[in-house]
Amino acid sequence: MTEIKPFRVDIPQADLDDLHDRLARTRWPHEIAGVGPERGIQLDQVRKLAAYWRDGFDWRAQEAQLNEIPQFTTEIDGQRIHFLHVRSPEPDARPLVLTHGWPSSPVEFLRVIGPLTDPRAHGGDPAQAFHVVIPSLPGYGFSTPMRETGWGNLFRVAQAWSELMTRLGYERYAVHGTDAGSGLALLLGMIDPARVIGIHVSGTAAAFPFGPPIELDGLDGADRARAEQFNHIQQDGLGYLHIQATRPQTIGYGLHDSPVAQLAWIAEKFRDWTDPAHDLPEDAVDLDQLMTTISIFWFTGAGASAAHAVYEGMQAYRAIAGQQTGGGQDWPAGPPTGYAVFAGDTTIRSLVDPAGTVAHWSEFDRGGHFPAMEVPDLLAGDIRTFFAKLA
Numbered sequence: 172m173t174e175i176k177p178f179r180v181d182i183p184q185a186d187l188d189d190l191h192d193r194l195a196r197t198r199w200p201h202e203i204a205g206v207g208p209e210r211g212i213q214l215d216q217v218r219k220l221a222a223y224w225r226d227g228f229d230w231r232a233q234e235a236q237l238n239e240i241p242q243f244t245t246e247i248d249g250q251r252i253h254f255l256h257v258r259s260p261e262p263d264a265r266p267l268v269l270t271h272g273w274p275s276s277p278v279e280f281l282r283v284i285g286p287l288t289d290p291r292a293h294g295g296d297p298a299q300a301f302h303v304v305i306p307s308l309p310g311y312g313f314s315t316p317m318r319e320t321g322w323g324n325l326f327r328v329a330q331a332w333s334e335l336m337t338r339l340g341y342e343r344y345a346v347h348g349t350d351a352g353s354g355l356a357l358l359l360g361m362i363d364p365a366r367v368i369g370i371h372v373s374g375t376a377a378a379f380p381f382g383p384p385i386e387l388d389g390l391d392g393a394d395r396a397r398a399e400q401f402n403h404i405q406q407d408g409l410g411y412l413h414i415q416a417t418r419p420q421t422i423g424y425g426l427h428d429s430p431v432a433q434l435a436w437i438a439e440k441f442r443d444w445t446d447p448a449h450d451l452p453e454d455a456v457d458l459d460q461l462m463t464t465i466s467i468f469w470f471t472g473a474g475a476s477a478a479h480a481v482y483e484g485m486q487a488y489r490a491i492a493g494q495q496t497g498g499g500q501d502w503p504a505g506p507p508t509g510y511a512v513f514a515g516d517t518t519i520r521s522l523v524d525p526a527g528t529v530a531h532w533s534e535f536d537r538g539g540h541f542p543a544m545e546v547p548d549l550l551a552g553d554i555r556t557f558f559a560k561l562a
Contacts, residue, residue, distance in 0.1 A: 179238050194224060265558065279543050373542055
């Protein structure tokens with residue numbers, strides 16, 4: 172049960188033909204004149220992306236590129252876990268786990284693999300090289316199907332990641348996460364503190380979505396802008412999360428049966444969460460990388476299972492938040508932690524680190540919620556800088 176098996180992406184041609192047929196037969200909704208993005212991603216944007224998915228996007232080319240990366244599966248606690256594992260040519264490289272969030276997959280990190288594993292070839296310091304391990308969260312990508320309930324609980328996933336690193340023979344390792352992956356990264360530091368060298372995170376506000384509005388008094392500049400954006404999202408931007416956190420089975424029918432529903436569900440988040448300097452998701456990230464992510468959701472049926480993972484994750488989050496509100500125990504101090512905050516983020520240092528104990532804090536005027544896709548140079552550089560400080 173601890174066997175690690177090589178894996179290759181091989182989507183049957185019948186599945187590709189079915190996708191193209193469904194896209195061609197899409198029943199498009201009417202759009203009321205004058206309606207803007209406040210009601211959701213707009214019709215012309217989805218039509219354009221769907222047309223490209225059907226007629227311009229080359230899945231086989233993307234599949235071939237994915238298969239150039241070493242990929243594996245292993246079963247942990249009854250669940251298949253898929254992961255990329257790229258070893259550095261540098262003999263003293265450190266192991267590094269990279270964890271995505273929703274709505275994403277290991278494809279999010281493709282553009283940082285080279286700079287992290289082989290900095291020498293990318294103008295960096297070879298002493299800052301990493302062996303990278305990039306798992307698919309249970310219920311996402313090729314870590315499907317979900318075998319049972321409970322895999323949305325990030326404590327359980329963190330324990331699985333610890334076991335995965337043991338199976339790979341890594342005694343100590345570094346951690347990075349974004350979105351839900353940032354919450355998982357912080358949990359890894361709690362459950363495996365003797366082995367985790369340090370924790371680097373981005374997009375942390377998304378890992379703790381519900382709560383009261385941020386008080387604006389005392390905030391100015393970028394922090395005030397981030398607080399205003401956070402409050403706006405709390406009021407008007409969590410519809411997707413409320414649906415998945417309460418009725419995952421219901422939304423799952425549409426995501427599993429309609430490629431355009433899956434496309435719009437993800438593309439809207441890339442529109443809303445990427446660098447605010449860009450109006451369209453395809454302006455913020457590489458279009459083929461975005462469509463590869465969406466295609467993996469479609470081919471694996473991960474839209475529905477990821478919704479269930481979100482549901483379970485939110486149940487666990489509410490339980491933890493309730494314990495804290497009710498005077499539960501304080502979390503123990505963990506390994507050194509570093510934060511990278513990008514232009515589209517809503518993470519505020521005075522709230523995250525009121526005591527000033529965070530080991531590393533960087534703020535950038537570019538990028539958003541998917542920095543590995545948007546600004547891979549900034550993210551890879553900040554990860555290298557942070558871990559270079561740690562023994």
